[in-house]
Amino acid sequence: MANSVVPAFLDASSGEPMLPEAREAWNAAQDSGWGDVLRLHRPGRLAAQALDRARALVAETVGAREDEVVFVSSGTHAAHAAIAGLALGRARTGRGLVASAVEHSSVLAACDTFGDGRRVGVDRLGRVDLAGWREQVERPDVAAACLQVANHEVGTLQPYGEAAEICQGAGVPLVLDATSALGRIPLDQAGGWSVLTGWAGAFGGPASVGIMVIRRRARWRAPYPADDYQAGRWPGPVDVPAVVAAAVALHTWVQQRAEVADRQRVLVDRMRHRIAATVPDVDLAGDPDQRLPHLLTFSVLYVAGEALTLELDRAGIAVASGSACSASSEEPSHVLAAMGALTHGNIRVGLTRTSSQTEVDALCTALPPIVAELRSRLDL
Amino acid sequence: MTTSPEDQPALQLDCLGMKCPRPIIELARRMSEVPVGAVVELLADDPAAGPDVAAWCRMRSQQLVADQRPRFLIRRTA
Numbered sequence: 001m002a003n004s005v006v007p008a009f010l011d012a013s014s015g016e017p018m019l020p021e022a023r024e025a026w027n028a029a030q031d032s033g034w035g036d037v038l039r040l041h042r043p044g045r046l047a048a049q050a051l052d053r054a055r056a057l058v059a060e061t062v063g064a065r066e067d068e069v070v071f072v073s074s075g076t077h078a079a080h081a082a083i084a085g086l087a088l089g090r091a092r093t094g095r096g097l098v099a100s101a102v103e104h105s106s107v108l109a110a111c112d113t114f115g116d117g118r119r120v121g122v123d124r125l126g127r128v129d130l131a132g133w134r135e136q137v138e139r140p141d142v143a144a145a146c147l148q149v150a151n152h153e154v155g156t157l158q159p160y161g162e163a164a165e166i167c168q169g170a171g172v173p174l175v176l177d178a179t180s181a182l183g184r185i186p187l188d189q190a191g192g193w194s195v196l197t198g199w200a201g202a203f204g205g206p207a208s209v210g211i212m213v214i215r216r217r218a219r220w221r222a223p224y225p226a227d228d229y230q231a232g233r234w235p236g237p238v239d240v241p242a243v244v245a246a247a248v249a250l251h252t253w254v255q256q257r258a259e260v261a262d263r264q265r266v267l268v269d270r271m272r273h274r275i276a277a278t279v280p281d282v283d284l285a286g287d288p289d290q291r292l293p294h295l296l297t298f299s300v301l302y303v304a305g306e307a308l309t310l311e312l313d314r315a316g317i318a319v320a321s322g323s324a325c326s327a328s329s330e331e332p333s334h335v336l337a338a339m340g341a342l343t344h345g346n347i348r349v350g351l352t353r354t355s356s357q358t359e360v361d362a363l364c365t366a367l368p369p370i371v372a373e374l375r376s377r378l379d380l
Numbered sequence: 381m382t383t384s385p386e387d388q389p390a391l392q393l394d395c396l397g398m399k400c401p402r403p404i405i406e407l408a409r410r411m412s413e414v415p416v417g418a419v420v421e422l423l424a425d426d427p428a429a430g431p432d433v434a435a436w437c438r439m440r441s442q443q444l445v446a447d448q449r450p451r452f453l454i455r456r457t458a
Contacts (some may be wrong), residue, residue, distance in 0.1 A: 099381070283439060301439060302405050324428050325400060332428040342435035343428045344401035378405055 008359035012350030017202035026245035033240035054247035063188035075199025078210035084223035086144035094141025100336040126156035147183035154286030155295030183253030196220040200246035207244040264293040300345035389421035400428035425450040
């Protein structure tokens with residue numbers, strides 16, 4: 001490539017760009033999926049059929065029944081509704097809502113809002129402490145527990161199968177947050193969860209589609225005034241074309257999962273090794289092996305995350321940061337802090353489906369001189 | 381983490397009000413001013429100071445003697 005600046009979007013941790021397959025399905029569904037699914041006329045029936053097909057596809061992917069799938073309006077809403085609904089359905093048992101310390105902030109906020117939020121710590125790799133999990137879950141006043149399949153910042157896979165068994169043994173319903181894992185790792189055998197949540201924006205579908213899968217036996221009650229749509233589990237008409245696009249995006253991932261994961265794994269390993277070898281005093285976070293294929297987080301000592309992300313952007317490379325000085329918050333990433341990782345100078349890399357070795361190498365090449373330049377301004 | 385009389389700080393660094401990563405930079409810059417085995421007292425109230433002082437000690441093989449935010453005691457080990 002003649003241009004030394006390679007524009008590279010490496011921020012899939014905040015959402016995968018729309019897949020062309022999903023965009024095409026979205027456009028096509030505008031013609032046939034616009035009807036009101038509660039009506040008996042032809043446009044209504046066509047929309048209802050499209051919605052049913054989308055439900056079937058999601059159900060198959062997560063090992064659920066079609067009538068357990070509910071489409072909501074964002075991943076945040078899915079998390080809130082899942083937790084609020086179990087808190088309401090289990091109010092007589094108690095107010096305890098247990099979550100790992102590295103859950104998404106929307107999950108932690110919901111646990112604190114809809115009950116008595118309790119946190120379980122994690123190890124240096126970000127994996128939840130199962131002994132602490134058991135201790136919290138087995139308390140008599142616990143309404144529900146929440147655990148992610150994998151962490152959204154560092155990629156570490158949680159022991160969600162074991163955690164689910166502990167919940168089942170204690171009779172506590174589990175909210176399994178599959179947001180960053182859905183489509184990327186097999187989840188049809190994910191075990192004994194009560195409500196599973198996800199977000200289409202994470203796998204290249206519309207950002208306006210959240211997913212909530214509620215087991216039929218779960219003691220979940222709608223925490224808001226519901227109506228005739230989606231069996232009274234989420235109010236209001238469904239944006240069927242967007243849901244169709246979400247289902248097509250998920251289907252596309254599942255079809256290509258193994259190939260994409262293998263490619264991304266090699267690229268993340270390559271970044272891990274090159275960055276560790278070329279940037280002094282760097283803290284690589286997360287599990288190097290038991291992780292999602294596309295995420296890498298590292299922190300650079302003595303450097304501000306804001307300066308790093310801005311300099312990388314000038315070099316044509318878009319990444320995120322979990323450092324307080326570059327995020328929307330005054331607080332550093334609660335995930336990095338809970339793991340004991342360095343929180344300043346943080347860079348979060350999320351490979352998209354089409355991220356190439358050229359883009360990864362552009363990051364690896366740009367980083368050392370940027371870090372050296374930023375550090376040279378300090379009187380260390 | 382417990383403190384004892386021999387943990388009397390040999391150097392005090394007042395980084396109150398400084399934003400991350402400045403307190404860590406000050407800590408790194410001034411640590412060599414005390415002898416090996418001596419303790420530095422750092423005052424830092426940025427929200428990132430808690431996790432970052434601990435991470436710095438781990439990465440630079442220094443000993444975090446006490447974390448009583450905003451007061452940290454760090455022993456020079458090398």
